Structures are given as C-alpha cells and as structure tokens.
Amino acid sequence: MRGGVEGDFGRAAQQIGSAAVSAQLSLQVFADGRNTTAATDTALSDMLEEVDQAVSATADREVDTPDQGTLRAEVLQAANTVTGQIIRGRDIVAGVGEQTELTAVAAELGRAGTELLDLGDRLEAAG
C-alpha cells in the first residue's frame, strides 16, 4: 500500500475506475437481456456508493502543492463523469430513457473506467 497524496488519489482513481468498469459490465449483460432489472439496479446502486466513497475521500484529502490540487480536480472531474453515466444507466434500466442508449452509456463507462485505472496505476507508482 503506497502512501502520500498521490498514492491516496491513485487509490481513489482505481476505486472509481473499478466501479465504472463494473457498471459497464452490468449494463452490457442487461442490454443483452441476460440480467434482471432488480439485480442490475442493485449493482449500479452499489457502484454509485463506491464512487461516492472515493469522491469523499478525495475531496477531504488536504493537498500540499498546486500540482496535487490539479490532480484532485482531475480525479473529481472523472468521478463526476462516471456518476453521471451510472445515473443515466440506472434511469434507462428503470424504464426512463431509450434502451438503445444503453450500449453508448456502457461504452462511455468502460472508456472512463479504463482511463481512471491507468491514472490510478500511475499515481500509485508515484506515491
């Protein structure tokens, strides 16, 4: 377990990235008609909580330098994108919105998740 501000932001980025990829997988199997509404909704709700936890930890973390402040803003911005997409996915699963959008939402979550996981790896290595 790496320490330091960068290490903490790295862990948060990985947590959010993992939640994003997990939400992507949930939406994909739902779009394929392979999972129930209740189980998918629960999975997305769980991933929203994961992102919330990581956001709280990141927002509460004090920074020592402007670069660290920029990093924090980057992680929080990415978390915001992921939260928005998960909520959009949840709405569609609940019947609000077009089912055809699910694939696009899942793809966006997958892209954001992969980027966050890469960022997390880089920051953890630097931490």
Added chain:
Amino acid sequence: MKSLFAVALGILTAIGGFLDIGDLVTNAVVGARFGLSLAWVVPVGVLGICVFAQMSGRVAAVSGRATFEIIRERLGPRMAVANLCASFLINLLTLTAEVGGIALALQLASSVNPKLWIPVAALAVWLVIWRVKFSVMENVTGVVGLCLVMFAVAVFLLGPDWGQLADQVFTPSLSDGENLAAYWYYAIALFGAAMTPYEVFFFSSGAVEEKWTVRDLAKSRLNVLVGFPLGGILSVAIAALSAIVLMPGGVEVSSLSQVLIPVAEAGGKLAVAVIILGIVAATFGAALETALSGGYTLAQFLGWSWGKFRRPVEAARFHLTMLVLLIVAVGVLMTGVDPILVTEYSVVFSAIALPLTYLPVLIISNDPQYMGEHVNGPVVNAIGTVYLVIIVAASAAAIPLMIVTGAGQ
C-alpha cells in the same frame, strides 16, 4: 434404501451448507485480484475443516455430549472461558455478516434497500430457530443451497481458457501492482472462511441434537469427507468466475451484486435467479447455524439446558441468548455498517481465533476417558498436529498482515 437416502441427503446438505457469506465474498474478492493463484488455500482449508469437524462429531457421537461441554470439564473453566470469549464474539460477527448477507441477496431479487430486509431476515431466522425441527431446518437450507452449483455450471458455460486457469492454479504469481503481504493476507482470509469456528461447534452440538451414536460415525464421516470437498469446489468456481470476467477489466469486488455479473453473462436471467435463491438459502442456513452456535456455546459453558430437541420453554435461556444475538446483529447492521466489510473482518478474525477452537478439540478427541477405543488414530493425529501448526501460524500472522496491508488494500 432409507439409509442410502439419509447418506445422500447428508452429503447434499453438507455441499449446500458449506458456503456462507464469508466464502462467497472472499472467493470473489480473491478471484478478481489474484485470479486462481490462491486456489490452493481452499483444499488446505477444506481438509482442515473435514478433519476437525469429523473429530468433534466423533466426540459427540461417542460421549453423547457436545464438545464445548467437555472442554470446560476436561480443560477447566479458564481455558473454556478463553475459548468461549473468542468463539462467541466471532460467532456474533459472523451472524451479523450472515443476516446482512440475507438482506443483500433479497435486495438483488427485489431492488428494495437492504435496511428494510434486515429486520425481516432476522425475524425469519428467529422464527425458524424457535419453531422448525432441527433436521428439517438443516436439510431444507442445505438442499436449497445446492442452487449454488450454478456457480460451477457458469464456469463451463463461459468456456474459459482452461490452460490459463490451470496456469494460475499451479504456478501462482502476483499480478502487476499486487504485493506479497496482500497475497498472504487473503490466503489467511480464505483459510479462515473455510475453517470458521462456528462450524465445529454447530457440527458437534448438531450431533447431540440428532442423537448420533457410534453407529452413525461412518455416515457422518461420509457426509464430511464427500460433502465438504464438493462445497470447496464451488468456492473455487466463484473465484474462477471473478478471474475470468472481472479480473481482466481491473474490477475490484466490493459488493455481492458484482458476484452475479459473471453468472448473468454465462447463464442469463435463469442462472441469476437460481444463484440468488442459493445465496439466500446459504446465508439463511449459516445465520441459523451461527445463531444456534452462539446459544450452544454459552449454554454449554454455563451449564444451562440447551438444544432444539427440547421445547423452548425447557431451554428458555438458550433461546433467549439467540434472540439477543439476533437483536444485536440487527442493531449493528442498522447503523449502516457495510455487511461486506463485516464479512471481510469476520473471516480474518475467525483465523485469529482458530487455535482457541481447534486445540481443545484435538486434546479431547485423544482422551480415552471420553472417547474409549474411539480416540484419534495416528494418521488423524498427525494431520491434526500439522494443522494446528498452520492454524497458529495463520493466527499469529493475521493481525500484522492486516495492519501492513490496511486490511488487504
């Protein structure tokens, strides 16, 4: 024919009853992080629980008394109170995790917030303990828990690269970003999940509930030696599903809902429904067992009247203990604590408490005063001693590893 049916039912119950929330969560977490490189821990844990469960069942069948009663008589109140404190607290932690597990599984079926399910689950557990016959309770949850066989089916439906999985099993290695301390921390967690102390006390007291005698020894041995290893295969299947579907995407498992993703991908809605039913049965069965184990240990230590073979009014303090345990578990869960986190801690603390549970069992099963000609043979003693060394090592390493890794982070 009737005895063949009884043996088959016992084995099926042992398979279905082997998995609980600790096994479900820990195997999924480990599979997503380490692939199958920790799969070797499962057979180690399964062999251990087979040896000690069979030992404590034999003590009960031969002496007609539960292991915990004899521990106090044979080893004195000081040793017994250490055993009681450790077992009782781990039991409570495990019960809390299991009740939370039932609620999470019901959330997966209904989308209803688990906090609304927690009191309902606890009430159902209490009603079953109070009203339902021991054998019915054990057999129904065990047999319905067999739905978890779908985990193994799902692995085949996914059509994985078997060579790659075998490589992970037989040449364990750490993936990028993982460290050795976390690897061993999760090895201990898996070991603790397989060898949870409540299983031994439940097995021994259950033998008294079902009035086992020496004639039942062969049947009980078969149940354990066939049922538990088959249950262990399901544990590995859960880890394999995570390794196949979640690990490549860098997903860390932090919720029960993620355990369903590979199942949905493999078998669709029907498989998901079957698994949810299996998880409800497994966690419900384990909640019954942990609640009963709490009642058994306290009542046996204090010399109270105990057992479901007695009417509740004849074992009032035993039943009151279980009611209080359930209320405490509900209270803890209603604070908003994450049941998955409780589960992760419960399996590690189980590992820490293992020596206090298993050393007395080994001593008593070697005492001819209680066991007569049925004392342990040299092979069982040799295996038991080796396991005691492993258990002590795991117990001693658990807390330092927990601190060093930040509880596996």
